[in-house]
Every structure is written in C-alpha cells, then in structure tokens.
Amino acid sequence: MTVQPKHPVGSGEPVPPVERPEGKAYIIKDDAEAIAIAHDLAAQFRPGASERDRERIWPKDELDAFSQSGLWSINVPKAYGGPEVSYVTLSRVIAIISEADPSLGQLPQNHLGIVAAIRTVSDEEQKRQLFAEVLAGTRLGNAISEFGSKRAVDFETxxxxxxxxxxxxxxxxxxxxxxxxxxxxxxxxxxxxxxxxxxxxxxxxxxxxxxxxxxxxxxxxxxxxxxxxxxxxxxxxxxxxxKGYDRPTADSAIFQIMQAAIDLGIARAAIADTIDFVKTKSRAWVDSGIDRASQDPYTIQAVGELSVRANAAEAVLDLAGHAVDRAVAEPNEQTVAKAQIAVMGAKILTTEIAIQAATKLFELAGTRSTLAEHNLDRHWRNARTHTLHDPVRWKYAIVGNYYLNGVNPPLHAWS
Structure with missing residues (x-):
C-alpha cells in the first residue's frame, strides 16, 4: 500500500511525523545477502513505480520495507554489530533499487552518507549509541542544503x-x-x-x-x-x-558514489523500457523492408551502444567502489584523492548514459512511446533532475587538473 499526501504540493501545510514500523530492522549478514535482498525489494517496488511518479504518491509501505530490510545499515562497522559491506556492494544495492524506482533509491543516500560520517568523526560513545539506533531501524532524512545561499556550501542555519x-x-x-x-x-x-x-x-x-x-x-x-x-x-x-573535511577522509567520495549509482539505475531502467517497447509496441519504419521494429539495424546498433555505455559505467562504478574501500581502510591524501577521482569518473559516465538513454528511448520507440499512458518520460525527468545535483562539467576539469597538474580534488560532499 502507498500513501497519498493529505496536502497538495505547495500548500505550505506542515506534515506530522510518521510512526515507526513495529519491531527492529533485520541485520544483513554479508555482501551476498545485501545484493539478494536488494533484488527482492526491487521486484516489489518496480510494479508501482510509474503510478507513484504520476500521482506523486508517497511510498510509505515501500520505504518501511526498505529500511526494515537491513539495507539502511549495511555500512555500519562490524565492530558495532553492523554488516560493513564493501562500497562496491553498497553502490550496487543503490543501483538495483534505483532501477526499480529511483526516488526510493535516492532516499537512503544521505542516511548512509551520515552513517559513514559518524564512523569517521564521532567518539566511541556516540558511535555506539547512533549505530545502535541505525541497526534498530531508525531512518535518517536530511536538512542539509539551503535555497537562497550563494553556493551550496554556504550555510546560514x-x-x-x-x-x-x-x-x-x-x-x-x-x-x-x-x-x-x-x-x-x-x-x-x-x-x-x-x-x-x-x-x-x-x-x-x-x-x-x-x-x-x-x-x-x-x-x-x-x-x-x-x-x-x-x-x-x-x-x-x-x-x-x-572533521570529515578538515583532513583527507573518504566521506566526500561516499556521498558521491551513491549519486552515481542512482543515475546508473535510471539508465538501466530507461534501456530496459526501450527494449521492451521496441519489441512489443513499436512499428517498423516504412522504408525498412522488415516486419518488426526490433529488426531495424539502426535500432539494433543504438541499443548496442546504449548497453555498452551502461556496462562501462557499471564497471567504472565498481572500480570506484574498490577505491572508496581502500580510502576507508587507510585514509590519507593519496588514497582519498584516488577515491574521489575514481568516483568522479563514475559520476561522469552514469550522468551521461542516464540522460542519453532516457532521451534515446523516444527516438527508438517512436511516437507512441510519448503517450501519457506509458509515462516513459519519467526516466528523462528523473535523469535530468537527479544529475543536476552536482555538474559533471566541473568533474571533467577536476579530473584533468589531477592528472595534468597533480592537484587533488577539493574536500566537500559535492566533490
């Protein structure tokens, strides 16, 4: 069951706090179980994703299932009772959920980033208390960014x-x-x-x-x-x-790798819907001499290109996860800079394939794919909105400056 907001968007009405689910959250055992649970949840989330987007329905029950599954505590350290999965696995989990519903995939991003920050900066007593809350199923939202400041890092609160x-x-x-x-x-x-x-x-x-x-x-x-x-x-x-940014730590790369994973999920969803629509609904072009749109050589080539680029982005995201794991295990100027640069490469590729795949969908699927009943424009809307989080044009420049001039990336959550 999903929940329709009681107040219309822009009403200015305050929303009361939500009741917590009954019982403590599950604690995942290892990386393989995290991936398996992510696939199971994705199968549950996918059928209602389009309707939730169209009607802007709050995913209350889906979110409860997600946070109670144990996936919201997967980066709690083993020393405090957590699974402490690799960041390769964590980014794969986010991508799997985001392919089913990228709004749900984005929801734990700040939560998991702050869990990582607690590991980096908190004292032992605070770690024990806050990690225990997270393991029990406490969901963290965020109140980080502000609307009218000159830059994202400028805070008035x-x-x-x-x-x-x-x-x-x-x-x-x-x-x-x-x-x-x-x-x-x-x-x-x-x-x-x-x-x-x-x-x-x-x-x-x-x-x-x-x-x-x-x-x-x-x-x-x-x-x-x-x-x-x-x-x-x-x-x-x-x-x-x-304290996570006054010295080299993996905190910035951790926040960023999840952004890249969300975009990879959006790209995969767009490619999957392109393939499905072309195979089941699109018509062959009048001059093609073929019976089915899926036999069109130009469409075949385009789907091949999209798939290769998505697979490349996925591979680079995995490499970035390994770099983040090294920076978490041994944080220093070199390992942290390498993790940031690796994550920036992944963010560039996932941004570009998400937008490309969501745009190409309509060219390959044809006019019928634009009908409101299919709601396929949600892939482009999601890709375009989420990739605005931090511009990749700056990431190209930072990566170039690192390799050309040996200048390390800046330390903040947007880098």
Missing part, C-alpha cells in the same frame, strides 16, 4: 550551546527523505563557523517539514522545506561533521 543540548534555527530545502524520516540530521554552524550534523527527532518541537517539492523529476523523494525554530537537539546527537 546555526545552533547555540544550551548545556546538555543545542538550539538550532534556520531554514532548509532539498531535504530528501525528511517527510517520512525518524530523525532529521541538520547541518548547522557553531559560533566558529564549523558545520555539524545536529540529528533532531522528526517530531521535535519547532521542526516543521513542508511538502512543497514541486520538481518534475524524482517526485517521491519525500523532500521539501524544513523550518527550524528553536529546535532542541541533545549533544549525544551532535556530530562534528566538519
């Missing part, structure tokens, strides 16, 4: 020290997952201008989440505006996120 807790004030947008989260990590600055994750309870007084995400793509990522009016966050849940 701040907190003040109040003894055993801090008080947060500000306004956020692009808050993926916040609507149906259990906790909302807020990026807020201290009096020294350093950025922390203040992980607030979703039902905390003064924390308001508004369902006003009106993008034409990634429509059910449960995003919108988050208003923070004197929100209290206990210091047990105040994570020094800035």
């Amino acid at each position: 701040k907190f003040t020290d109040a003894g055993d807790h801090v008080v947060v004030n500000g306004r956020k947008f692009y808050a993926t997952g916040a609507l149906l989260a259990h906790r909302v990590p807020i990026v807020a600055l201290d009096d020294q201008g350093r950025a922390w994750y203040a992980i607030a309870d979703r039902g905390a007084p003064g924390l308001t989440v508004i369902d006003d995400w009106s993008s034409f793509g990634q429509r059910t990522t449960l995003s919108g505006t988050v208003i923070l009016d004197n929100v209290k966050v206990p210091k047990t849940h105040l994570v020094p996120g800035y």
Whole structure:
C-alpha cells in the first residue's frame, strides 16, 4: 500500500511525523545477502513505480520495507554489530533499487552518507549509541542544503550551546527523505563557523517539514522545506561533521558514489523500457523492408551502444567502489584523492548514459512511446533532475587538473 499526501504540493501545510514500523530492522549478514535482498525489494517496488511518479504518491509501505530490510545499515562497522559491506556492494544495492524506482533509491543516500560520517568523526560513545539506533531501524532524512545561499556550501542555519543540548534555527530545502524520516540530521554552524550534523527527532518541537517539492523529476523523494525554530537537539546527537573535511577522509567520495549509482539505475531502467517497447509496441519504419521494429539495424546498433555505455559505467562504478574501500581502510591524501577521482569518473559516465538513454528511448520507440499512458518520460525527468545535483562539467576539469597538474580534488560532499 502507498500513501497519498493529505496536502497538495505547495500548500505550505506542515506534515506530522510518521510512526515507526513495529519491531527492529533485520541485520544483513554479508555482501551476498545485501545484493539478494536488494533484488527482492526491487521486484516489489518496480510494479508501482510509474503510478507513484504520476500521482506523486508517497511510498510509505515501500520505504518501511526498505529500511526494515537491513539495507539502511549495511555500512555500519562490524565492530558495532553492523554488516560493513564493501562500497562496491553498497553502490550496487543503490543501483538495483534505483532501477526499480529511483526516488526510493535516492532516499537512503544521505542516511548512509551520515552513517559513514559518524564512523569517521564521532567518539566511541556516540558511535555506539547512533549505530545502535541505525541497526534498530531508525531512518535518517536530511536538512542539509539551503535555497537562497550563494553556493551550496554556504550555510546560514546555526545552533547555540544550551548545556546538555543545542538550539538550532534556520531554514532548509532539498531535504530528501525528511517527510517520512525518524530523525532529521541538520547541518548547522557553531559560533566558529564549523558545520555539524545536529540529528533532531522528526517530531521535535519547532521542526516543521513542508511538502512543497514541486520538481518534475524524482517526485517521491519525500523532500521539501524544513523550518527550524528553536529546535532542541541533545549533544549525544551532535556530530562534528566538519572533521570529515578538515583532513583527507573518504566521506566526500561516499556521498558521491551513491549519486552515481542512482543515475546508473535510471539508465538501466530507461534501456530496459526501450527494449521492451521496441519489441512489443513499436512499428517498423516504412522504408525498412522488415516486419518488426526490433529488426531495424539502426535500432539494433543504438541499443548496442546504449548497453555498452551502461556496462562501462557499471564497471567504472565498481572500480570506484574498490577505491572508496581502500580510502576507508587507510585514509590519507593519496588514497582519498584516488577515491574521489575514481568516483568522479563514475559520476561522469552514469550522468551521461542516464540522460542519453532516457532521451534515446523516444527516438527508438517512436511516437507512441510519448503517450501519457506509458509515462516513459519519467526516466528523462528523473535523469535530468537527479544529475543536476552536482555538474559533471566541473568533474571533467577536476579530473584533468589531477592528472595534468597533480592537484587533488577539493574536500566537500559535492566533490
């Protein structure tokens, strides 16, 4: 069952916090089980994905199944009771889910990124407490980005020290997952201008989440505006996120590799729907002399090209996952830079194939594929929307500067 929002987009109405699922989440045993569970969930999510996109229906039950499956704790370290799968596996999981429904595939991205950050920057007591919550099934949304700042890294949200807790004030947008989260990590600055994750309870007084995400793509990522009016966050849940970027760590590459995996999933879905439509619905061209559109040599060539490019992107994504694993195990200037560069290469290729595949679909499938009843434009809308997260034109330049001039990439979550 899915849930239709009670308030129309743009209504400005606050959305109440969601009830947690009953029982603790499953804890996955190993990498192979993570992949198997991802495939099982994808099979459940795929049939309703088009309708959820068309009607903008919240995937409440799907999200509960996803977070209770154990896939939202797969990068919790083994020392704290987690599976600690490889980042090769983690990126494959995200791609598998995103192929079925890229909005659902995007929902754990910030959650898993913050789990990684906790590993990097938190003290032992905080790690034990927060990892235990994640393993039990706590879902983290996000309140990171802001709407009107000059750059994505410029934050106006701040907190003040109040003894055993801090008080947060500000306004956020692009808050993926916040609507149906259990906790909302807020990026807020201290009096020294350093950025922390203040992980607030979703039902905390003064924390308001508004369902006003009106993008034409990634429509059910449960995003919108988050208003923070004197929100209290206990210091047990105040994570020094800035420490992940004041020295070389894998944190930035981890946030980015999941973005690339989402785009790979979108590309695969577009290619699969192209093949299905051409085989079952498209007509052969009048001058082709053939009976079926699937026999068209130009279409065959184009599908071959799309498949090769998608497979290449997948292979580079795997290589990037191995580089991230090395940077996590031994973080230093060299391993972290190599991981960032490898992930940038994957992000470039997955961005380009997602947009190419979603566009080529209509050329190969023909006019009938544009009919609203098929909703195939969702692939292009999702690809175009999600790939705007961070521009690949900058990644080409950073990669070139690394190889040509030995300049390492900048350390932040968009690099």
